Structure formats: C-alpha cells, structure tokens
Amino acid sequence: xxxxxxxxxxxxxxxxxxxxxxxxxxxxxxxxxxxxxxxxxxxxxxxxxxxxxxxxxxxxxxxxxxxxxxxxxxxxxxxxxxxxxxxxxxxxxxxxxxxxxxxxxxxxxxxxxxxxxxxxxxxxxxxxxxxxxxxxxxxxxxxxxxxxxxxxxxxxxxxxxxxxxxxxxxxxxxxxxxxxxxxxxxxxxxxxxxxxxxxxxxxxxxxxxxxxxxxxxxxxxxxxxxxxxxxxxxxxxxxxxxxxxxxxxxxxxxxxxxxxxxxxxxxxxxxxxxxxxxxxxxxxxxxxxxxxxxxxxxxxxxxxxxxx
Amino acid sequence: xxxxxxxxxxxxxxxxxxxxxxxxxxxxxxxxxxxxxxxxxxxxxxxxxxxxxxxxxxxxxxxxxxxxxxxxxxxxxxxxxxxxxxxxxxxxxxxxxxxxxxxxxxxxxxxxxxxxxxxxxxxxxxxxxxxxxxxxxxxxxxxxxxxxxxxxxxxxxxxxxxxxxxxxxxxxxxxxxxxxxxxxxxxxxxxxxxxxxxxx
Numbered sequence: 001x002x003x004x005x006x007x008x009x010x011x012x013x014x015x016x017x018x019x020x021x022x023x024x025x026x027x028x029x030x031x032x033x034x035x036x037x038x039x040x041x042x043x044x045x046x047x048x049x050x051x052x053x054x055x056x057x058x059x060x061x062x063x064x065x066x067x068x069x070x071x072x073x074x075x076x077x078x079x080x081x082x083x084x085x086x087x088x089x090x091x092x093x094x095x096x097x098x099x100x101x102x103x104x105x106x107x108x109x110x111x112x113x114x115x116x117x118x119x120x121x122x123x124x125x126x127x128x129x130x131x132x133x134x135x136x137x138x139x140x141x142x143x144x145x146x147x148x149x150x151x152x153x154x155x156x157x158x159x160x161x162x163x164x165x166x167x168x169x170x171x172x173x174x175x176x177x178x179x180x181x182x183x184x185x186x187x188x189x190x191x192x193x194x195x196x197x198x199x200x201x202x203x204x205x206x207x208x209x210x211x212x213x214x215x216x217x218x219x220x221x222x223x224x225x226x227x228x229x230x231x232x233x234x235x236x237x238x239x240x241x242x243x244x245x246x247x248x249x250x251x252x253x254x255x256x257x258x259x260x261x262x263x264x265x266x267x268x269x270x271x272x273x274x275x276x277x278x279x280x281x282x283x284x285x286x287x288x289x290x291x292x293x294x295x296x297x298x299x300x301x302x303x304x305x306x307x308x
Numbered sequence: 309x310x311x312x313x314x315x316x317x318x319x320x321x322x323x324x325x326x327x328x329x330x331x332x333x334x335x336x337x338x339x340x341x342x343x344x345x346x347x348x349x350x351x352x353x354x355x356x357x358x359x360x361x362x363x364x365x366x367x368x369x370x371x372x373x374x375x376x377x378x379x380x381x382x383x384x385x386x387x388x389x390x391x392x393x394x395x396x397x398x399x400x401x402x403x404x405x406x407x408x409x410x411x412x413x414x415x416x417x418x419x420x421x422x423x424x425x426x427x428x429x430x431x432x433x434x435x436x437x438x439x440x441x442x443x444x445x446x447x448x449x450x451x452x453x454x455x456x457x458x459x460x461x462x463x464x465x466x467x468x469x470x471x472x473x474x475x476x477x478x479x480x481x482x483x484x485x486x487x488x489x490x491x492x493x494x495x496x497x498x499x500x501x502x503x504x505x506x507x508x
Contacts (some may be wrong), residue, residue, distance in 0.1 A: 082460045113484050114357070114464025138325040138463065139331075140354035164327040182328035186334040186460065 001217050002026065002043035002224065004069035005052070006100060009061020014038045014252050024048045027226035029070055029250060029288040030100075035147040041069045041100045043226055067206030069100035070226065070250040074130040077118065078137070080107030083184060089136055091189045092162070095198045095207065096134075102249045102289075104130065115145040124154045131252045132208055134160045135175075141165040148173045158208045162201060177204045208291075212252050221298030222282040223273070223308050225255045228296055231279075232257060235271050237266070257294040262286040265294060275308040282308065312336075314347035314505060321354060328352060335460045339452045343368070346504045351494070358491045359466050361457055361480040361497040364506055367446045374403065375438040382430045390434055392424040402442050446475065453478060477503075 007017055011033060017040065018028055026044040044052050056063040075093045077084040084107075106127060110118040119127075127133045133155060137144050144163045152159050158176035164183025172178045181197045189198060195255040229248045232239055236259070239247050244258040257268065265287075269280040279285065279296075282304060289297040301307050317332065320327035332350065336342050344365055351360040374380060377396040385391025394400055407416050407426060415427040426437070450473065457480055462469070466482035470492065473479075481487055481495045 079464060083464045083466060112463075113467070114354075115484055116467075118463060139350070140319075140329040141355070142321065142354040143463075143465075164325045165321070183324075184331055184463075185327070186331045186338070284466050 001046045001213070002226070003042055003046045003049055004066050004100065005042055005049070006064050006069065007038075007040040007042065007052075007056060007061055007062075009038060009056065011036055011038050013039070013059055014061075017052075017055055017061070021052060024051065026052075027230065029136075029229075034174065037142060038190070041066060043070060055099035066100040067209050068096060068202060071100075071131045071209050071277055072102045072104065072129075072251045074127050074133045074254065075206065076106045076111075076127060076133055076135045078107065078108055078111030084136065086242065087188055088182065088185045091185075091226045092134065092136060092176040092198070092201065095262050096202060097217050099206075099246065103244055104123075106254045111151065114143045117147055117151050119151060119153060119155075122289065128154075128156055128288055129256070130157060130196050130296060131212060132158050132160060132205055134162065136182065137161060137162040137163045139165065145172060148175055158206055158212065160201075160208060161199045176208055177205050183261050194257065210250065219300045219302050220307055221253060222301055222306060223298050225250050225253065225296075226282065227273075227308070228298065229254050231271055231273060232268065234265070236267065255294060256288055257296060258291075259294055261294050262292065268294060268296070273308055277308060312342065312345060312348060314349065314502065315351045316348070317354040319354075322352065324352065332461055337483055339456050341449070341453060341456055344453060345450050347506060349446075349498045349502055351498065355486050356491075357360045357466065357483075358488075359462050359480075359482045360491065360495045360498060361461065361478070361482075362495060362502060363478050364499075364502050365453070367449055367475055369445050371441050371446065372399065372443040373438070374440040374442060377442075380434060380438040382434070383425055387475075388427060388429050390426045390428055390430050390437060392426065392437075394422045394424070397422070397444050406440060406442060407494070459492060 019030060021042050021044055026042055028042050030041040032039045042121060053063050073096055075089060077089045089105060093105050096103045097239050100254060106123065108123055109120055135151070137147060144161065144165070144167070148161060151172045159174060160177045160179065161172055161175045162179045162182040164180065166180035167178050169175060169178045179201045189195065200307055229250060232248055242258055247258045249256040265285050269278065269285050271279040283298040286295045286297060311346065317325045317329040319328070328350065336345065344367065346364040346366045348363045375398055377394065379393040381391045381393070383391045407424070411426055411428055417425040419425060457478065462480060462482045465484050468485065468487055469482040470487055471480045477499060479495055479499055481491055483491070
C-alpha cells in the first residue's frame, strides 16, 4: 500500500529525495518550487516510510502525512450565485487544493431550497466520478436536515456536508460526515478560528479518504493509478502539450486523462506495460462526463487475478 | 446620527441567526450601504419557511440637475447656440457624456475649461437642458440595496417574494411556499415598530 506524504524543504539537493522515492517504487505526483522552497507531493510504499523520513531529516526538510494527496474532490454548491461564490466555496476548494487534493467546483442547476432542490442525472453522474463530494450548505439546522433527505439521491461516493450549526453526523441523513461552523459566509475565511474550521474539514475528508483506501486495499486494483499516470506520460506524447490543469488527474481508484475520448481511447487501451500486459487488460478506458475527457478505472485483482 | 441604530436578527435557530447577522454585515460592508440603512429588523423562521427584511433608509442627496451646478444661457447673438458655464468641475465628465448622447459629439464645443457651447435651438431646448439629471445618487444606492437584499441576503431557495420599496423604507417578505397573510402582517408590524423607534 502507498502512503500519501508531503515533503517541504529547500530546493538544494531535493533531487536526492525524488530519486530515493522513485527507487523505492513510490511516485512523485506534484512538484512545486517556490523560490528557495520546494513542496513535493508523493506516494511512498508504507514499509519504506522510515527511510524517507531519515532522508528528510538529513536534508533538513519536513515530511508530513497528506491524506488528501492523489484524490479528486467535488465541492458542490447549490448554485453558482453570489450566495455561495466567491467566498466559502472557493475558500474550501482552494484550501483542499493546498492540502494536495484536486478539487472541481460543481454548481447545481436546481440545488436551491429545502423542498424544491433537485439533482439532475448529469450532475449526479459527474459527481459520482469523484472520490468524495463536499456539499457546502447554509445556516439553518432545519434546512440542512430537510435538504439532506433528498439532495444526495443516487450519489454513490461518500458525501461530506458543511453548515453553520454543530450537528452530529447521525443527525444529517445520507451524509458520511458533517462539519459545522461553516454556514453561508460572505467574507474571505482568514481568521484563526475560521482556518481551524478548514483544518477540521481537511482532517474529516482525510479520514473519509483513508476509509476508502482501506476498502480498496481489500481488493487492490490490478494496476495502481499513479502507475497508469506514469505510463501515459511516457507513452502518449500529446499529454505533454495539454494545457489543462493536471492533464492526468489521479483519483484513489482511477485517473482522469484530459484528452478527447474519440481520438485517444484506442491509443490508451493499447498502452503496453513492461510486464507484458496492455492497458485494456488491466483497466477500463471510459468516456468521462466531464467534457470529452477519458476516465480510466483499473480492474480489481479479483477480476484479473494479478497485480502488476 | 449613528449608523445602524437598530440591528436585530430574530430566529428560533440561534446559530442560524448569528451567521445570518454576520452575512448581512458583510454584504452591507461590501456594497458600502452602512450609511444608507438606519434601522434594520430581520426575522427568519426556517421551519415555516419565511424570511422578512424590514429597514428604514437614509438616502442622502437627491438627484443633481444641470441647473444645480451651472449657468445655462443663450449663446452668441443670432446663432442657434446654448452656452453652459460650469461652476463645479467635478460633474463635467458626466455632463459631457449626457450631452454627447443627446446632441452628438459634433454639436458640442468646449472653448474653455468651464464653458460648453451646444449647437441647439435655445428657445426649444434651454429649459429642458437646465433640468437635465446628471447624477442620481439615490437611484444608485437603491440599485445597490436591491442587489444586496434580493441577490445576496435572502436565501436563494426563497423564490416567492413580495417587496415594498420607497425612498424611506424597504420591506421584503420571501418564502419557498405561497406567502401567508400573517407573514405580511408581521412584516408591516416590524416596519411600524421601527418607525415608532425612529420617531421616539
């Protein structure tokens, strides 16, 4: 199993860290160089964490666990109006992004009201393509509970709900987790207690993601999503020219490739791994609901009988 | 006079009332409306559901017309001209824009910083021109106020709305369901009690 970690340290000699992780069979997912500092988001084999920690100490850097790394999260607002944007929604999305997740903002067409709210089939399918959905709701306990009874119908991924009142998760129907102290906030969240609330949200989402990871580990995918990413980067030239943010977005159990499906799906299906298998043997290449992108879902070990 | 002499947010849901209060303050600050609203009373019941917003306004300066800051005269003898002599320079740009829109750029000359010559029939146009509205601060404020209340403060799902707007007060009743007469009556009561406070 791979452990998601974040390394923060100096630029000097950081390539030692990169090489060590690659040698151990881990993956570097993102590298951000900010002047003299570098932030690496990596997946490290869980048994080798101690070696990587040792290296971090030697380079005077800091290694922290970043459970949001390598996940794709949908932050869902009832609409894209002033009521929710730019503050709160963008704050949440931005904060989760800083923690290593890829966030997509979804504004519903008819998500308003506690009695009249609806989710269209397209929205439902789009949200289901993510790892976790964060629903950002409002100020009133009654509204949050009433709305939760119907709004998440058909959503199969875990649902994290935010709102103003402090409620227990059990009180919010159909929610996997609930985080209070949010509500409809129309200013930039930057006070210390607001930042603590955002920390709490990241922590809760981290726990939810860890549960998904445990679930996946019971029947592991035939090919790990970061491996898919690596092979595509090496074998598909066009991905280098793609201007989309994160042209290959990792999910806990899959990857979104930002290339047109019609043109590229055969190319991707025929990617060869050194183990002698092709992509279509170990994964399904599907059309994504997001634009004309491609969604790759690895087949589980129980289906193929092997893990590469 | 103090800003926001009364500011009440009432609701059976205490946490919701507190957050709503913050959100109203944020919106008022964002749209710089704090000097405009004198007294404010909001009632929210999410169970009913109803949202009532009653406020007394202090709109400040009325519309500014051309005659308020300039002398409008006949132009040179025997020519179809109107001569405008501007006393307050700050409105010149807005005035020019209005005049260009109405008479066309080619018909307006500015021989001096404070003098404008408009080629138009003075007998027909002079009176209308001196009444020309150059700036409407009250209307702008009201537009911002409606933006704040209808588009930012009232919960989005509350799409059935009734409102009253005048130069002295604003009243909004909103709900997800059909409005009940008792809510409208309550709104009127809230406004009346604000008025009584104001006059006391």
